[in-house]
Amino acid sequence: MKTAEGKKTRNTKHQKAVLDLLKNATKALTADEIREKFADNINKTTVYRMLDRFVEAGKIHFVTGQNGKSFYALCKSCKEDPPKHIHNHLHFQCEICGKVECLPETVKVPQLDDYEIRETQLLLIGTCKRCINTTN
Numbered sequence: 001m002k003t004a005e006g007k008k009t010r011n012t013k014h015q016k017a018v019l020d021l022l023k024n025a026t027k028a029l030t031a032d033e034i035r036e037k038f039a040d041n042i043n044k045t046t047v048y049r050m051l052d053r054f055v056e057a058g059k060i061h062f063v064t065g066q067n068g069k070s071f072y073a074l075c076k077s078c079k080e081d082p083p084k085h086i087h088n089h090l091h092f093q094c095e096i097c098g099k100v101e102c103l104p105e106t107v108k109v110p111q112l113d114d115y116e117i118r119e120t121q122l123l124l125i126g127t128c129k130r131c132i133n134t135t136n
């Protein structure tokens, strides 16, 4: 009984910490990067499960990067009903530093008669401003 309650409190604490982390991040984060921020030993499965739940709830979204890894970011300007909204903003991944960012630019998601669109994976690949400046 006591253990279960303790676990619940810890999970709530972790959930809040993950959301805070994403809220303050200037780039999208991978599950590994999120896990590394925790001082206590939180296992990978727990992190993935938490992220999945947040995605389902419409609190966060993800985009798959060049390396096949998922990068998570907070939903900021999503106007529609959270669990159903489809992201139409672009993402950018820098080939040099690997950083993935949400961009304010959006694209029009087409309405296709024979398909039901559930999500988008919109990724632009190139060199970020910081890397352009350091390589030149």
Ligand SMILES: [Zn+2]
Binding pocket: 058, 059, 060, 061, 074, 075, 076, 078, 085, 087
């Ligand atoms: Zn969203």
Ligand SMILES: [Zn+2]
Binding pocket: 094, 095, 096, 097, 098, 099, 127, 128, 129, 130, 131, 132
């Ligand atoms: Zn870069």
Ligand SMILES: [Zn+2]
Binding pocket: 061, 073, 089, 090, 091, 101, 102, 103
């Ligand atoms: Zn995004």
